[in-house]
Amino acid sequence: MTDLSLNYEVLSKFLVYFIKEEVQSNKFNKVVLGLSGGLDSAVVAYLSAEALGKENVIGILMPYKLSSPDSLNDALLIAKKIGIKHETFEITDIVDQYFKKINTTDKMRIGNFLSRVRMSILFDRTREYDAIVMGTGNKSEIMLGYTTWYGDMAAGLYPIGDLYKTQVFELAKFMKIPEKILNKPPSADLWPGQKDEDELGAVYRELDSVLYLYIDERKSMEEIISLGHSKKLVQNVIRRVNSTQFKRTIPPVAKFSARTLGIDFLYPHDMGR
Amino acid sequence: MHSKGGKNLHYKIALAQINPVLGDIEKNLLKHEEFTKKAIKEKADLIVFPELSMTGYKLGDLTMEVALPYESDFFKPLLTLGKHIDIVLGFVERGKDKNSYNSAMYISEGRVKSVYEKLYPPTHGMFDELRFVARGKEIKTFDTKIGKVSMLICRDIFHPSLMFLAYASNADIVLVLSNMPLRGLKGEKPAIQETVEKAIDTYTNFFGMFVAYVNRVGFDDGLGFFGGSFVCTPSGRKLAYAGLFDEALTFAEIDSEEIFKKRQTFPLLREEDMNIVKLNFDKILEDSYD
Numbered sequence: 001m002t003d004l005s006l007n008y009e010v011l012s013k014f015l016v017y018f019i020k021e022e023v024q025s026n027k028f029n030k031v032v033l034g035l036s037g038g039l040d041s042a043v044v045a046y047l048s049a050e051a052l053g054k055e056n057v058i059g060i061l062m063p064y065k066l067s068s069p070d071s072l073n074d075a076l077l078i079a080k081k082i083g084i085k086h087e088t089f090e091i092t093d094i095v096d097q098y099f100k101k102i103n104t105t106d107k108m109r110i111g112n113f114l115s116r117v118r119m120s121i122l123f124d125r126t127r128e129y130d131a132i133v134m135g136t137g138n139k140s141e142i143m144l145g146y147t148t149w150y151g152d153m154a155a156g157l158y159p160i161g162d163l164y165k166t167q168v169f170e171l172a173k174f175m176k177i178p179e180k181i182l183n184k185p186p187s188a189d190l191w192p193g194q195k196d197e198d199e200l201g202a203v204y205r206e207l208d209s210v211l212y213l214y215i216d217e218r219k220s221m222e223e224i225i226s227l228g229h230s231k232k233l234v235q236n237v238i239r240r241v242n243s244t245q246f247k248r249t250i251p252p253v254a255k256f257s258a259r260t261l262g263i264d265f266l267y268p269h270d271m272g273r
Numbered sequence: 274m275h276s277k278g279g280k281n282l283h284y285k286i287a288l289a290q291i292n293p294v295l296g297d298i299e300k301n302l303l304k305h306e307e308f309t310k311k312a313i314k315e316k317a318d319l320i321v322f323p324e325l326s327m328t329g330y331k332l333g334d335l336t337m338e339v340a341l342p343y344e345s346d347f348f349k350p351l352l353t354l355g356k357h358i359d360i361v362l363g364f365v366e367r368g369k370d371k372n373s374y375n376s377a378m379y380i381s382e383g384r385v386k387s388v389y390e391k392l393y394p395p396t397h398g399m400f401d402e403l404r405f406v407a408r409g410k411e412i413k414t415f416d417t418k419i420g421k422v423s424m425l426i427c428r429d430i431f432h433p434s435l436m437f438l439a440y441a442s443n444a445d446i447v448l449v450l451s452n453m454p455l456r457g458l459k460g461e462k463p464a465i466q467e468t469v470e471k472a473i474d475t476y477t478n479f480f481g482m483f484v485a486y487v488n489r490v491g492f493d494d495g496l497g498f499f500g501g502s503f504v505c506t507p508s509g510r511k512l513a514y515a516g517l518f519d520e521a522l523t524f525a526e527i528d529s530e531e532i533f534k535k536r537q538t539f540p541l542l543r544e545e546d547m548n549i550v551k552l553n554f555d556k557i558l559e560d561s562y563d
Contacts, residue, residue, distance in 0.1 A: 006458045010517070014455065014497060017518050021492045025295075259334075266333035266404075269494045271296045 002209040004166055008174035012047070015159055019051035022157050023132060025270040030131035034122055034152075035059035035086065036189065037074030041136040042181050043172050044159055048134055049082045058129055059086040062118045064095060071189050074181055081178060087125070091117050111190030115151030123154070132156035140165040140204060143211055144237065145244020146196070152188075153247060164208040165196075202233050210237045282445075282529040284419045287312035287320040288502040289522055290515040292491030295329035298339050302327065302350065305362060309354045311522055319359040319419055323489035323502075324391075324427050324450040325375060327364040331493035336405040340367035343378055343388045355380035359417060361424065363450045365406070366390065372407035377424040377450050381417055389413050391426040392435060399454065399496065400428075412438040420445030420529055427451040430472060430486075440480040441547060445532055449473075451488040454496040463517075466501050478509040481535040481542065483527060490518055507535035 023031060031048050035041050041059075048057045059079045063072045072088070079086035094117055099110065122133050135155025137147055139162055147153045160168055165186065172182055186196040186204065197203050210229050213219040214237065219227075224234045250262035259265045289308045293301045305322060312320040324330070328339045341347055343366055351360055359381045366376035366388065374390040390409025394402030412435060414423045423439035423446075430436060430449055439447050457464020473484045483506060490500040502515035504525040513525035536542060 003459075007460060010463065011458050013518065014458070018492055018495070018497060021292075022495070025492070267335060268295055268331045268333050270331070270492070271335060 001205060002212050004164060004208055004212060006167055006170065008171050011163075012171060012175060015047050016051045019048055019134075019157070019159055022270070023052060026132050026156055028130065028132040028156075030056045030058065030129050031134045032058045032060060032122055032125050032129055032131045033134040033136060034118055035061050035075040035079060036136075037061075037071035037078070037181070038184075038186065038189075039172055039177070039181055040138055040160060040168055041075075042078045042177050043168055043175065044134050044136045045078055045082055045084060046175050046177060047159060049084055054083045055085075056131075057082070057084040058125065058131060059084050060122055060125055061086060061088040062091050062121055063088070064090070064114055065092040066192055067189050068187075068192065070184070074184070077178060078181065089121055091121070107191050111188065111194075112148045112151060114190055115148035115188075119148075119151050119154045134159065135161065137161055138163050138165050138168045140208055140211060141196075142248065143215060144200065144207070144240045145247055146188075146200060146240070147247065149247045164211060165204040166208045169204075201236055206233065207237060210234055211241070214238060214241065281533070282420055282527075284318040284527050284529075285316060286419075286485055286504060286525050286527055287315065287317040287522055288485060288487045288504070288513065288515055288525070289320055289322045289326070290487060290490055290500045290502045290520060291322060291326060292489060292498075292520050293323075293326055293329045295493050296332060296335045296339060297329075298327050298341075298347070301329070302347070305360075306350055306354065308522055309351065309358060309360055312524075313354065313357045315522075315524060317358060317524060319361070319417075321448050321485055321487045322360075322362040322450065323487050323498075324363040324377070324452040325365065326362045326450070326489065329493055330452040330489070330498070331496060332365070332405065333401070334405075336365055336373055340365040340373045342367045342369075343376070343385050348378070348380070348385070351380060352383050352385070356383040359386075359419070361448055361450065363426070363452075368407070370407075373405065374409060375402060375406045375426060376409075377426055377448075379415070379417070379422065379424065386417065387413050387415050387422075387424070389424040389426070391429060393428045393432055395428045412442070414439060414442035414444050419527075420532075423447045425449050427453060430469070430476075433476075436476045436480065440482065440542065441545070443542070444482055445529055446483040446485060446527070447476075449484060449486045451486060452498055453488050455499040463499050463501075466499055466517075469501075470503075473503075473505050474509040477505045477507055479541060481507045481532055481539060483507060483529075483532070485525070490520055507531050 061075045133155045135158040138160050141147050187194050213224045221234055221238055225231050253260050253262050255263050309320055361379050363377055366374040368374050375394055377389045379387040392409045394406055396403035414421055421444045423444040455463050477484050485504045487502045488500050489498045499517050504512040513523045515521040515523040
């Protein structure tokens with residue numbers, strides 16, 4: 001298996017500096033983030049509290065009627081452990097109101113809707129707190145496109161967006177995040193029993209090795225297979241990465257003017273902080 | 274400051290490891306003044322700021338908007354302070370040839386003594402410099418009160434040919450202004466920091482000169498600059514180290530006698546035959562057109 005180890009001491013420091021400075025560059029002092037009870041949002045909450053002070057981090061818990069009760073309890077555990085302000089908004093009525101009119105059993109469709117409702121609430125809360133939304137996505141899910149476009153992907157900053165899931169796990173261990181959070185199987189919890197590794201068809205350690213070889217080392221499909229990864233897995237990972245690039249770019253603009261967003265209107269994001 | 278010419282020089286250099294505000298030259302000018310005043314108070318002879326210290330790095334389309342001719346009145350407050358201390362800073366130069374450059378300016382005795390335009394602005398992967406600036410053409414080595422000085426900018430130091438040219442012009446010290454983004458976090462130090470330190474270790478050891486490396490800190494659009502500024506002696510010894518990630522004003526005392534000693538015990542430049550280098554190099558160039 002590929003070596004994905006990192007110096008977590010320097011990394012955590014680097015991420016804390018990143019949050020401190022980039023939140024400020026965006027002209028905010030506070031951040032809002034969705035606390036799901038999972039590992040990624042726990043790590044981002046810990047890092048944010050360290051960077052900005054716990055009084056400047058607001059965790060929002062948004063359970064749906066089918067969410068696992070463990071998720072809510074674990075999110076509360078994290079909020080209390082760090083000592084950040086937290087709010088709970090149950091989204092069942094909003095979601096069910098809509099799906100009363102739309103007759104579907106498509107889990108993906110309902111899952112995406114949940115994700116986008118949560119996004120709407122997070123962005124609405126930022127108005128109240130004068131805060132920016134922290135993204136909690138990791139590199140594995142972003143690269144695999146295992147995310148909801150304009151749902152959980154919508155955020156002002158991606159502090160762990162360059163960390164594969166197994167690296168997030170190691171960072172969480174280094175940061176002494178409660179065992180209970182570390183030990184549960186990764187899940188988007190959009191429907192009962194949903195598990196990342198079932199849906200993605202492999203464990204993260206393996207997915208991350210393939211992703212690393214393909215993305216960071218630019219190895220070809222054949223090269224990755226020759227290193228001992230199953231053909232089916234490698235094909236699946238590469239297909240996922242390539243077919244979800246649209247989620248990671250600005251949509252094409254029909255360019256005809258002298259300067260066009262996404263093409264040649266190239267101001268930095270952090271200008272004029 | 275003691276003696277001049279071929280004689281021994283003792284001087285104090287200040288490494289200004291700052292975090293500039295992207296695109297805000299007014300705020301950055303104030304920061305330059307603040308750091309320079311502190312360095313004057315500490316009786317430093319020279320203060321070195323990082324690459325693009327006046328503007329920040331990831332400028333994109335802001336490049337032309339923050340470009341300044343080196344004679345601009347904007348620099349006046351620093352020219353005034355420059356009567357008490359030599360100042361080296363990075364800026365976007367609005368060139369006489371109507372190009373923009375990623376440049377370094379050496380201020381001494383209240384005037385601009387030299388301007389160096391970065392020779393190798395990187396343009397690949399996360400780097401996009403040549404989209405916005407032109408390439409410089411000339412290595413500049415010039416006499417100052419601290420001896421013969423060359424300036425190089427960031428990527429330049431990964432081209433041994435440029436370090437060699439500074440060496441060939443008998444530089445005592447190479448001032449490296451840098452905006453090196455962090456990458457590689459496996460080892461004890463960031464991988465890119467290891468690379469820089471190893472390169473400068475080797476250069477100083479074989480070229481028998483000092484190198485002062487000044488890298489910025491802070492973030493521009495997610496690119497994190499690690500700092501880690503230091504001075505390296507002609508025997509590859511680190512004289513001062515500014516640490517990772519935080520702004521710092523770090524001082525190093527330099528004794529130029531070390532250059533003389535090193536070049537007596539390891540007289541590589543004396544051995545070096547520039548004509549042989551030139552003949553061979555001309556031949557390589559000629560052959561490459563065959």
